[in-house]
Amino acid sequence: MPAPPQARPEVESLQAYSAPLEGRRGLLRLDFNENTVGPSPKVVEAIRAIPADHYAIYPEYDGLREAVLASLADMPGTVSLPQPPALQPSLRIEQVGLFNGVDAAIHALFQAYGAPGDRLLTTSPTFGYYTPCARMQGMAIEAIPYRMPGFAFPFEEILAALTTPPAGADGGWLPPRLLLLCNPNNPTGTRLAPEAVLALAAAAPHTLVVVDELYEAFTGDSVLPLLLDPEGQKPEGQKPGDAASRAAGTAAVPETAALPTAAGADPFAAYPNLLVLRSLSKTAGIAGLRIGFAIGAAAVVDRVSRVTGPYDINSFAVTAAFAALADQPYVDAYVAEVLAARQWLVERLVAAGVRHHVDGGNYLLIWPQRPAAEVDQALREAGILVRLMAGKPLIDGSLRVSLGTLEQMGRFWEAFVLCDVRPA
Ligand SMILES: Cc1ncc(COP(=O)(O)O)c(C=O)c1O
Numbered sequence: 001m002p003a004p005p006q007a008r009p010e011v012e013s014l015q016a017y018s019a020p021l022e023g024r025r026g027l028l029r030l031d032f033n034e035n036t037v038g039p040s041p042k043v044v045e046a047i048r049a050i051p052a053d054h055y056a057i058y059p060e061y062d063g064l065r066e067a068v069l070a071s072l073a074d075m076p077g078t079v080s081l082p083q084p085p086a087l088q089p090s091l092r093i094e095q096v097g098l099f100n101g102v103d104a105a106i107h108a109l110f111q112a113y114g115a116p117g118d119r120l121l122t123t124s125p126t127f128g129y130y131t132p133c134a135r136m137q138g139m140a141i142e143a144i145p146y147r148m149p150g151f152a153f154p155f156e157e158i159l160a161a162l163t164t165p166p167a168g169a170d171g172g173w174l175p176p177r178l179l180l181l182c183n184p185n186n187p188t189g190t191r192l193a194p195e196a197v198l199a200l201a202a203a204a205p206h207t208l209v210v211v212d213e214l215y216e217a218f219t220g221d222s223v224l225p226l227l228l229d230p231e232g233q234k235p236e237g238q239k240p241g242d243a244a245s246r247a248a249g250t251a252a253v254p255e256t257a258a259l260p261t262a263a264g265a266d267p268f269a270a271y272p273n274l275l276v277l278r279s280l281s282k283t284a285g286i287a288g289l290r291i292g293f294a295i296g297a298a299a300v301v302d303r304v305s306r307v308t309g310p311y312d313i314n315s316f317a318v319t320a321a322f323a324a325l326a327d328q329p330y331v332d333a334y335v336a337e338v339l340a341a342r343q344w345l346v347e348r349l350v351a352a353g354v355r356h357h358v359d360g361g362n363y364l365l366i367w368p369q370r371p372a373a374e375v376d377q378a379l380r381e382a383g384i385l386v387r388l389m390a391g392k393p394l395i396d397g398s399l400r401v402s403l404g405t406l407e408q409m410g411r412f413w414e415a416f417v418l419c420d421v422r423p424a
Contacts, residue, residue: 036404184360
């Protein structure tokens, strides 16, 4: 029999991103940082109201970008601006790309920008899908570890890798093609001040700087309010200087480029190389329907959107997205519940002397006393799924535990105490 045709060499040697995604229904799912209670009832109503004959029609996307923009205008940090909205820079619909989940946006941006031999710069450990996307394009990967102790963001190292040829490099050195920043980082929770993201983008105009803000609702650390509010109004308690110093691990963050201030100006005018990723998977609770957004300069959004199919997002996701985007109070209430549950759980971890690491995001890391794989299995037998971090740099031996409601974290804690915590 003749051998089957070979795929591209990059694909033949590719290790696909695989996650243990089967058989999870009916269990307490603290393994993928999903919303643990489901979407707003308004989303469910909207989906139920779709007439069956609409299933026969290809999806339509009219108005969805506008709805995304309207929901961004509602973001914490942009609501209570001193100046009237007409004087603020504003996003245009060409600056919003729609994707079949942020995973599809990530895949598309690598396809659009990553060529064989180009470099991806990112951090380690971070979200697992960036690496296979780079490899399938034949890109080289430079992953800079978080700083220990505490998983601080390696600001100086990233800045140097973006701007400075390594010793001995010849005149042909090129900056990385792509910088992928996950903020807050999954799985370490590391927070990066939005000012620091802008500083990196300004320092590397030839690199596409992608900031994956999938979990920003749990921290408020987004570049968008900064870009939309040139006066730099920050929510209470988030002083730019403090945040920037925290992110950089030092007192100094390089000056960012001047922000545009003209009425209606393009918020990305000074950052044409910056792309922001947002999703309705985690907070709005529609991970199963798949919808995500990429927001940036119109030219970048256009290039990334060119490599997708015309109907990649299905009609159910579109309907759900309209309803979810219109119900921000539902998302806000869920985020508040998760943050309260996080505090409750952290108090118990501290009191019981369990090693853990918590920062941004709806997840935290726990190092059990018993081998992590055994605790993972025991929790599974108790009906609770968490994610083993086996083999991941810096966090091998830990479990990533997604945060849900107080009641759910109570169930987790009860089971965890039984299978791991021993009296001191
Ligand atoms: C950091 C990060 N980016 C992107 C994704 C994918 O999100 P989506 O469900 O929108 O494809 C995930 C999902 O776990 C994630 O953790």
